[in-house]
Each structure stands twice: as C-alpha cells, then as structure tokens.
Amino acid sequence: MRGKKFRALTAGALSAAVLCTAAANPVFAVPAVDNKIGTVSAADEDVVFFTDFEDGDVSMFSKRGDSDTSVIKAIDDDKAPSGSKVMSVSGRDKSWNGPSMGLKGVLEPGVKYDISVKVKAAWYNTVCISLQHTPAGASEPQYTNLVKGVSQGEYVELKTSFAYGAEEKDVSIYIETWGDANDLCIDDFKVTLSPNNMDPNAPSLKDVYGDMFKFGTATTVSELAPKSTQDLIRKHFNSLTAGNELKPENVLDRAACLALAEEGDDTNPQVTLATAKPILDFARKYKIPMRGHVLVWHQQTPMWFFKENYDPDGEWVSKEKMLKRMENYIKNVFAAVKKDYSDIDFYAWDVVNECFTDYGKPRDEGFPAEANNYEASPWVKIFGDNSFIKPAFEFAKKYAPEGCKLYYNDFNEYMPKSDAIVKLCQEINADGHYIDGIGMQSHLNVTNNGEKDPFPSVSMYRQALEKFSKTGLDIQVTELDATVNNKMYDLQAKYYSDIMDALVEYKDYISAVVVWGTTDDQSWRADRDPLLFNKDYSVKSCFESIVDGIEYTTSAPPTEPESESQSQTETESVSHGTGDLLYGDANLDNNVNIADAVLVMQVATNPDKYEVGKSELSITKLGKQQADVNKDGGVNNKDALLIQKYKLGLIDVLPYTDTTK
Numbered sequence: 001m002r003g004k005k006f007r008a009l010t011a012g013a014l015s016a017a018v019l020c021t022a023a024a025n026p027v028f029a030v031p032a033v034d035n036k037i038g039t040v041s042a043a044d045e046d047v048v049f050f051t052d053f054e055d056g057d058v059s060m061f062s063k064r065g066d067s068d069t070s071v072i073k074a075i076d077d078d079k080a081p082s083g084s085k086v087m088s089v090s091g092r093d094k095s096w097n098g099p100s101m102g103l104k105g106v107l108e109p110g111v112k113y114d115i116s117v118k119v120k121a122a123w124y125n126t127v128c129i130s131l132q133h134t135p136a137g138a139s140e141p142q143y144t145n146l147v148k149g150v151s152q153g154e155y156v157e158l159k160t161s162f163a164y165g166a167e168e169k170d171v172s173i174y175i176e177t178w179g180d181a182n183d184l185c186i187d188d189f190k191v192t193l194s195p196n197n198m199d200p201n202a203p204s205l206k207d208v209y210g211d212m213f214k215f216g217t218a219t220t221v222s223e224l225a226p227k228s229t230q231d232l233i234r235k236h237f238n239s240l241t242a243g244n245e246l247k248p249e250n251v252l253d254r255a256a257c258l259a260l261a262e263e264g265d266d267t268n269p270q271v272t273l274a275t276a277k278p279i280l281d282f283a284r285k286y287k288i289p290m291r292g293h294v295l296v297w298h299q300q301t302p303m304w305f306f307k308e309n310y311d312p313d314g315e316w317v318s319k320e321k322m323l324k325r326m327e328n329y330i331k332n333v334f335a336a337v338k339k340d341y342s343d344i345d346f347y348a349w350d351v352v353n354e355c356f357t358d359y360g361k362p363r364d365e366g367f368p369a370e371a372n373n374y375e376a377s378p379w380v381k382i383f384g385d386n387s388f389i390k391p392a393f394e395f396a397k398k399y400a401p402e403g404c405k406l407y408y409n410d411f412n413e414y415m416p417k418s419d420a421i422v423k424l425c426q427e428i429n430a431d432g433h434y435i436d437g438i439g440m441q442s443h444l445n446v447t448n449n450g451e452k453d454p455f456p457s458v459s460m461y462r463q464a465l466e467k468f469s470k471t472g473l474d475i476q477v478t479e480l481d482a483t484v485n486n487k488m489y490d491l492q493a494k495y496y497s498d499i500m501d502a503l504v505e506y507k508d509y510i511s512a513v514v515v516w517g518t519t520d521d522q523s524w525r526a527d528r529d530p531l532l533f534n535k536d537y538s539v540k541s542c543f544e545s546i547v548d549g550i551e552y553t554t555s556a557p558p559t560e561p562e563s564e565s566q567s568q569t570e571t572e573s574v575s576h577g578t579g580d581l582l583y584g585d586a587n588l589d590n591n592v593n594i595a596d597a598v599l600v601m602q603v604a605t606n607p608d609k610y611e612v613g614k615s616e617l618s619i620t621k622l623g624k625q626q627a628d629v630n631k632d633g634g635v636n637n638k639d640a641l642l643i644q645k646y647k648l649g650l651i652d653v654l655p656y657t658d659t660t661k
C-alpha cells in the first residue's frame, strides 16, 4: 500500500539485501533485483524510509508544537524534483517552524542513518535539517543543526547523517530556516542505513602510539549514539574529550542558579552533568581516560553567567562577584565529577581556553557575537584584561580531582601568540605550580582556498613544539584536525604524517595527542574532510600514513567489561535452565532490533570472524541460540530476514517456524 511507505519499502529492500549477503562487506549489500517503489529503485537497498509525496500523504510530518503556525500539505509543483507532488509548508511565523518527523518507534536508537531531502524556500534563505533531542536527565531539549544549504527559490539537496541514543527523549528530525520564515516545498525525503566499513584488522592508534603518548578523540552525545561509532572509539582511542557537553553552556544549571539567587545567594553557580551523561557513562563503562574541556572560555558560556541576577539583560557583575562565581563554579564542577564519576580517570582538564589574539594581545571586551566575529570576551569585559586567568588556575588546583593535570589551551598556537602563552605560564607559575601544561589545539590546514599551501607549515609547527618543550611544562595536542580542499587526500596523508613525525620527535614532552572527532562527516569542519576516518568508518590515507612504519605491540581487541560478560554468562545459564530466551536478540542487548539483523547477516557470511575474541563484533553461544529464530539449528540469512520482518510488524512473534511462508 502506497500510504505505508515505511514498511513496504523497508521490507522489500531489506529482503532483497539479505539475498545478497555473500558480498565482502555484507551490511545490507547491493541487491540485484529491479524492485521499483515510487521513484526509488531497490538499488537504494538500505532505504528505511522514503517519500516523494506522490500519493499526497504527509501524515509522517507534523508542525513543531502548538505555537508553530505551519500548514503542511501535499501540493502540485511544476518544479518538483520528482513526479509532480511535493510537501508544502506555508504560514510559518518563526524560522524554527517547520515539518518534523518523530523518530521513536520509527528509527532505531544507536544506529547511524543517512538522510537526504530536497528543499525549496520561496525566496533566498538558508535551509537546514536539524535534530531535536532531550538527553536522559536533562530538562531542556537540545537542537542540533545537522546540515545547511542555501535555496534561492530553487530546490537544494541537503544530505547528512545522524543517530540518537536509546536514552534520549522526544527525538525528532525537522527542517527549518535560518533567516526568514518563508514558505517551503519539500520533496524526496529519504533515510537510509549508513554503511559501516570499519576495518577490525586496522592497527589501533592507541597501540601504535602507546609507548609515546595517549591517542584520543573528541565526541559529542549525538556522534556517540551509534554503536558503530562507539566500536571505532573503543578500538582506537584511550582518551576522550566531550566536544560540547562539559562546556559552561551545558554544565551551568540556570534554573538551580536562579533558585539559589532567590534565596539571596547569587555567587554560587549550580551545575549539572546531565548533558554529558552518555559520554561519561561510556568512558566509565569502557574505562577510557578523559580530558575535561573547558572551564573558563569566552565562547559557549551563557551571557547570564556574567550578569546581575543571572539576567542576560542585566548589568555586568563586578570583578569581585565574578571571582566568587568563578571559584564556586569550578568547585561545583569538580565536586560533581568527584561525586558521580570518581571512577573516571580525568587525567587532564582545560582550565582556560583561547585568551589571546594571534599576536598575543588579550581579547576585546564584550560578548561574543556576529558583530565581533565571536571574538570578544565577557571575562575581559569584567576584569579589564587577562587577570582572570591566574585565579582560574588557583581555584582549579584547589578543587581538581587528584591526578588531574591542568592546561592552558589555545589555537593558532604556532602564531606569535606562542610567546604570550609561554610568558603567561611562567608568570602564573612564578609563585607556585598551577599550570601543568599547554594545550595545542592544532586545527591545521593542508590546503588554503584550494591551493597547496599548508598552514601552518610543518616547520612552523615544530618551532612551536620546540618553544613549548623548553618551558618544562607538559604538552598535549588537544584538538588535532587538518582540513584539505578538493579531496587532495595524498597531500593530507603526507602532511599528517609529517606532523606526527614532529610529535614523535618531541614525544618526551607530550603526554597526549587528541584528534577533534572521529569520522569526517561529523567534524565541525566537515566540508574539508579533516579527520582520519571516512563517514563509513573506513580508514583514510592519512590514517595509513600515520601508522605506517611504527613498531608497536598489539593489545587484545576490546571486549565487554567483565561485569557485563559475567552477567551474560549468568543469563546464559538461566536461559538454558528455563528455556526463557529472547529470540532475535543476537547481540544480547536485551532488544530485538536492526543491529541484531546486521550481526546475524555478518555471522552468516563469515562465521569464523565473529567468534568471541576474534573481532569487536562477536556472537556468543547464547547469542547464536537467540539468533536462530526459525529454529533450523543454524544462524543464517533466513534468521536475519525474520528478525527484520518481526521489527516491521510483518510477523508477530519470534521464534517463527512457519515454513510455508
């Protein structure tokens, strides 16, 4: 039935995919059948949802709440990219008004999806696909802009990938604009499974550099949602930074601050780690050491933090009051960490971030905004200069968890500001040891505007290393990425390799090298492919160039933490006794979902590879029993297909032994 495109297309596409799992990477491999549904052919074998609105059905989409004035309906459009009908969104009053699709019960949590859609704004506007999601424990939703494009009254295609976590609430994907709230037309809305081509046999970065320094990455809650990303991080990295979630804007709890201010104390900012919870839980579960980022910064810190009565429109507070707020803020953050996450090894924390212009001057005073290119500093506004840095380190030293080293972190650290950084550290440490190290962000560029003109040059970068190594302080590379235009990946590989060679040369002064993200598509500089892994988790040539030629010892592939494998064994014995199996749950996560079907297909294609201990993705004895949903004694593609049918509601119970269908 055309109205039920989600089910019909998925079932067709998935069963076609299952027929072809003999391909090398059998995660929903390309089917060889011509199975046209709408204007999408079954060559789009991974499609889980598609509509071109030709049947006039817009029922999967709704406006975003009561105050959204949008009117959503199917209309004819002679410019429709496919067929004649599109979804029209008129009557929008605010730029955030627009069509939204709830994801719970439609798409699986923990799975990475690709999305593409064609959007036309009535006149010039920036159109955007965004994700609304409320992390467990948080009271406010988060809004993540996934991808933007400019429509000039014509259709523009937006493409990106996304995922959400099992514990997130109210998850929806929606289309909005950045400027006017003009009318929109939308066509060819498609969601597909994002392919996973992670190479389980690639050398692990943390092994390769294990004798020299930690090798880390940064992640965000949404980036970490897919299990596939978690697998990649567990394999390669032994340091984790929260990309946004431990920044003041996410840690400061305004409601609690206001409540305390009501009682007369507006100098004790209250904090919450709720937004960071999924990342902290992940680090704890897999024992991955963390870098805290960041306490004092001019950006991503709410205006109200600096104002009387925590009112963004209020007066700036005095220096004295801000010092008290700063001390209590730092104290409360560390207290929350010690209370709830004392078992995470927070081995480093960026106390202060980005206080200098490229030429080593303090920032201008003000609040970061478009007009000042987001460069003004509210800290400078209140303190008049950079004199807030020293107390920040004094407070951090006083309250930080034991063993947590404290860093001054900055970008363009190879520019003349490097001298100012060295001087700052020396001055602050003159009467004590407050700063443990210098964080070199290292947001580098292999090409500039398409020209083969790297910035910084490798020698310029090496000079900064030399300068910092002489301070006696530790060095950490905290946010490494290196952009490249026009997919000049060979050039990028050479540059990455030269930079790593320089870091290896200074290894005695460096305790961690952290890349700012995992796969290119999730990077803040995604338009210029700056990272080590492709969107499908396969390694890039810059990954190969930095692991080539280094001798290292391989560690065992990551396994589930002991308590978990123990509980699996326990479940196994209970299940054997009672016959109480959860059929379909091949990966033993107590759910039956697409991830199980994918695992079953992989096991069916290459049984040896997925034995426990041989790969990060593996299937236990109990997993095999539960995967055999047609009870024919084996784990095969028929089981994968049945699991998918069950998920799609085409069969009601598992196991399913009706051989007539």
Ligand code: GLA
Binding pocket: 243, 293, 353, 411, 441, 479, 524
């Ligand atoms: C700076 C900050 C990081 C991050 C990047 C951009 O480098 O230190 O926290 O915001 O910008 O993603």
